[in-house]
Amino acid sequence: MSELLFDSEWLTLRRRADHQARDTLLNEEAAYWLTQRHRSHIVDLGAGNGNNAHYLIPWLGPQQHWRLIDHDAALLKEARRSLEEAIQSNHASEGHGVETGQMDLNTLDLPALNQQWPIDLVTASALLDLASAAWIERLAEQCHAIQAAALFVLNVNGHWSITGIKDGLDETVRQAFNTHQTKSKGLGHGPALGPMAAFAASDQFKRVGFEVQTRTSVWQLLAGSAYTKALGFQLINGWHQAACEMLPDQIHEFDVWFVRRQTQLASGQVGIEVGHTDLYAEPLAS
Numbered sequence: 001m002s003e004l005l006f007d008s009e010w011l012t013l014r015r016r017a018d019h020q021a022r023d024t025l026l027n028e029e030a031a032y033w034l035t036q037r038h039r040s041h042i043v044d045l046g047a048g049n050g051n052n053a054h055y056l057i058p059w060l061g062p063q064q065h066w067r068l069i070d071h072d073a074a075l076l077k078e079a080r081r082s083l084e085e086a087i088q089s090n091h092a093s094e095g096h097g098v099e100t101g102q103m104d105l106n107t108l109d110l111p112a113l114n115q116q117w118p119i120d121l122v123t124a125s126a127l128l129d130l131a132s133a134a135w136i137e138r139l140a141e142q143c144h145a146i147q148a149a150a151l152f153v154l155n156v157n158g159h160w161s162i163t164g165i166k167d168g169l170d171e172t173v174r175q176a177f178n179t180h181q182t183k184s185k186g187l188g189h190g191p192a193l194g195p196m197a198a199f200a201a202s203d204q205f206k207r208v209g210f211e212v213q214t215r216t217s218v219w220q221l222l223a224g225s226a227y228t229k230a231l232g233f234q235l236i237n238g239w240h241q242a243a244c245e246m247l248p249d250q251i252h253e254f255d256v257w258f259v260r261r262q263t264q265l266a267s268g269q270v271g272i273e274v275g276h277t278d279l280y281a282e283p284l285a286s
């Protein structure tokens with residue numbers, strides 16, 4: 001199975017938009033759950049260079065023990081180094097710890113891990129939309145088997161828009177991109193769920209007996225900012241490439257759209273919004 005690799009620069013570029021977008025109520029739910037457990041063993045799936053832990057550490061109380069899992073050893077090394085630095089600088093007295101584990105998430109076995117290292121919270125950011133329906137179904141079953149809460153955030157939900165100037169081709173590009181998102185990403189067999197992932201996860205967690213809350217988390221990139229231009233350039237580029245791949249007969253139209261939208265972005269006339277869905281699931285008291 002080919003490995004889906006993510007660029008550290010891309011993950012770092014998104015960090016500010018990710019952190020601004022995330023739903024804070026769900027952090028409080030997770031923090032309360034950990035308080036009730038009197039222990040904070042947290043597994044971060046598809047941790048990349050540590051984006052999710054960097055965001056959550058200030059929210060989740062003292063003595064957090066993180067286990068970051070990813071198949072990309074270089075990203076994990078970077079995550080560990082930057083998290084240890086952040087803990088040392090900002091949370092030195094709180095007793096946090098970070099471990100990493102290089103692993104293919106297709107072989108994830110939370111019940112086995114839970115026997116050596118009891119897990120309280122399973123989390124991931126920007127991961128579920130890469131996964132197949134069967135993988136998400138197994139994930140919910142494994143969380144149920146270990147009775148851990150789950151916080152899965154920044155799952156793309158397919159609603160993005162370029163704001164400020166309307167463009168008749170945006171909708172075609174958006175639909176083509178959303179279809180492209182469902183190509184297999186190697187996380188579970190078969191197509192990825194893409195924009196449907198958070199909804200499928202919600203159904204699966206409810207099925208296994210969890211109370212589920214979902215909230216939207218939208219990247220809001222304001223027209224004219226240097227950050228919007230940097231992240232927006234990459235987004236429009238990705239949407240353009242996906243549209244050309246899905247609808248090759250319209251490549252010329254998409255190329256013209258690409259230049260038009262990039263010019264408007266660079267001159268500060270348009271901003272961008274990208275919709276995500278965050279999900280928190282907690283085992284119902286039995």
Ligand SMILES: C[S@@+](CC[C@H](N)C(=O)[O-])C[C@H]1O[C@@H](n2cnc3c(N)ncnc32)[C@H](O)[C@@H]1O
Binds near residue numbers: 004050125130
């Ligand atoms: C979109 S990135 C998100 C990274 C990080 N959670 C963040 O929010 O920046 C998805 C991550 O999942 C990892 N990943 C994808 N498929 C995987 C698999 N089959 N096994 C382990 N990690 C995987 C990638 O290496 C990448 O770090």
